[in-house]
Amino acid sequence: MPDVVVRKRMLTVEEVFHEGGPPPETPLKRGAILVAIRNPFAGRYVEDVASFMEDLKPLGLEMAQRLVEAMGGVAAVESYGKGSIVGAAGELEHGALWHAPGGYAMREVLGGAKAIVPSTKKVGGPGTRLDVPLTHINASYVRSHFDAIEVGLPDGPKADELVFVLAMATGPRVHHRMGGLAAADVKGEDGLR
Template identity: 45%
Template sequence: MSPIRRVVTSCEELSLELGAAVHTPVRRGAVAVAVRNPWAGRGVVADLRPEAEKLAPVLAREIADRLTAVLGGADAIASFGKAALVGLDGEAEHGDALIHTPYFGNVLRELLHGTSIIAFSEERAVAGTTATVPVWHKTEAATRSHYSATQIRVPDGPRPDELVITAAAATGPRPNARIGDRSTDPAVTLETLEGTR
């Protein structure tokens, strides 16, 4: 039986920005799954690995399958991110144990054909909290044009004894991105900025 109680999937496409057509419409998708927190009600569990090793890959596969379905496949995805919302009977470390271990991150990265560290957010939250999921380029993390975020919520999750685990992705950069790139920025220090106040 699946450990997932509820799945919410979102997908949007932005074609206009400030009334002007964007060069290439970008699709953004997110998938959020509500699951029972395997550590809730057990106090401070010293070793979170056994449960993470079992649960995290299942969630990563489910989420990746749904993201690729709504965004046109792994090769269409240019950027990605992940997030965890922890119900109030859990601790922040419970969300981290799922999204920050190789059992989730490595599986998601491989299924989405990425190589970058996956951008992330996590927090403890009440049911209905919106997760803001940061994303960046899946193979070139310094590519500033792909720094963005998307939001998703499970209306009744996370319940106090649940986790909402989320991943998001986009098919391209921000609309009309034009602020340069981290790899080509000039060297900027406090000393070089002297006199610019």
């Protein structure tokens, strides 16, 4: 398959001190890493694109490791998500190539997290913004961790690029109070509860 050609990488971490109510003991951190790569399928229809996922695995692992480090280490991460933005000469299916390499990389780096990694994707031009969903790493039903982080590159994706995203957070939404399964009660057996 084609080489993975990286044009640029961006790593961002935000800290949330409060949402209008009392500040939490520890600020919430939400972070994302974005990489713009050349889309080897841009401008044409290719039937077999799935094999490119294997080539993306090292990129996924590198991105996950860098993001975990920026978030404060494995023990700090409580939620995650992934996404992709496809340049205009590509198709949505090219963004779907990120599902396995991005998701499995985060689960591996985080020590075998159980929950499915939520995802989003879209086709867009330079400056396109993407809301990447976040859920608890071991139990998708933990409502306090339903969140999102908005990301994008000012100059990407170019028409012949893909922007792949991994995102993580260190805890629940600040001031969460919608009830449901508490993070402290997660069994982590099926990825749901």
